[in-house]
Amino acid sequence: MQRFFGLPPSGELTDETLAVMKRPRCGLSDVEPFGETIRWKKSTLSYRIAGYNLPIPTSKVHKIFRSAWKIWSNVTPMKFRKRSRKEADIVISFHNGDHEDGSPFDGTGGILAHAFLPGSGIGGDVHFDADEDWRFNSTGFNLFAVAVHEFGHALGLSHSSDPGAVMYPSYNFAPNHELQLSFRDVKDIQHLYGISPNFASLFSKKPPPKTPDKCDPDLSFDAVTELQQEVLFFKDRFMWRKHPQFDETRITLISSLWPDSIPPNLDAVYENVERNVIVFFKGHQYWALRRLKLEEGYPRNISDLGFPSRIKSIDAALHFRNDHYTVFFTGHECWRYNEQQKMMEGSPTLVEQQWPGIPTPIDAAVSYEGLVHFFKRNIHYRFDSNSKHVVSTSSANDLLECEKIDDNETLTVRR
Secondary structure, three states, rough: OOOOOOOOOOOOOHHHHHHHHHHEEOOOOOOOOOOOOOOOOOOOOEEEOOOOOOOOOHHHHHHHHHHHHHHHOOOOOOOOEEEOOOOOEEEEEOHHHHHHHHOOOOOOOEEEEEEOOOOOOOOOOOEEOOOOOOOOOHHHHEEEHHHHHHHHHHHHOOOOOOOOOOOOOOOOOOOOOOOOOOOHHHHHHOOOOOOEEEEEEEEHHOOOOOOOOOOOOOOOOOOEEEEEEEEEEEEEEEEEEEEOOOOOOOEEEHOOOOOOOOOOOOOOOEEOOOOOOEEEEEOEEEEEEEEEEEEOOOOEEEEHHHHOOOOOOOEEEEEOOOOOOOEEEOOOOEEEEEEEOOEEEEOOOHHHHHHHOOOOOOEEEEEOEEEEEEOOOOEEEEOOOOEEEEEEEOOOHHHHHOOOOOOOOOOOOOO
């Protein structure tokens, strides 16, 4: 389970392992060996909504499920028809606790729903936990997002280890994120059922999003930081964790480790060892978390750190653990912040004076293994602070131990 979710595979119940285990999720196993051979043999499926144990108005439930099925019919030739009579391929229902299918629900939180593989009888049926706070907006659990995931199972898809995929087992829907099938979801469902004749027209301008690939030669980072023994690389709503116990550096969601209060597309991140907190920056705000929990009173404005009103955001944060200070980069300037006194030291200086050879504005910076590492676009600069010069340059992703680039991952678009 730790490997699947991108955690250090220690085999021990660490705080973050327990946090992942407690996250709301789908009830299906992550190691089900299906997805290749189990599928419906027809292109039109019927479904009905059974029972009266609905958490929100019936008309709203019908609309949500119709929209969820459309997500899958947009990319495959499959069609879905709602029926009111008893005979239907897929029966959708809400249940409390033990509902006599061998997989009882566990009340609020935990398991949100489960579905069965395509087939006769209970095959393809979808069950939702009626005890959950089901909603269709920013509060509670988004019924639409969970329905899209479970309907994927009903069509024959297994869980995906791609954290950007709808078929990822943990509930990872953020209210400010538009739910859409990922590149991997589309590849997997089209492998089972083929390609929708409307696929090209629907997705030519906005193709299914790909989860960032550590082997992409054009990869750049939003932020990079040390965190205890690790080095974390942030990109969009994802991060890579470089850890001594990892066989490889794997990608995971930022929200898999920290609460959804931490936004995606961060500007900078660093670990404040003085206070044992990790600090996140985006725009004019910053967040401080201790032991995976948001500190009271956050987010705050970066002006609280001593930045003048002309500074609207920062580009990078470079923390020096042994010297107890942090350097903030804003455009062509850098600022030195004393972590013990909690104040800026003097006026800003030019980056080219303090860090000659480093282009501005930079994307990210981290002090690691005796050198300062700067990142700008897809270039990684190693800087020696003692001699004040760039030691070497390489691709930005060279610390992620990429061994190969898969150029065969493409989606076929029929016109």
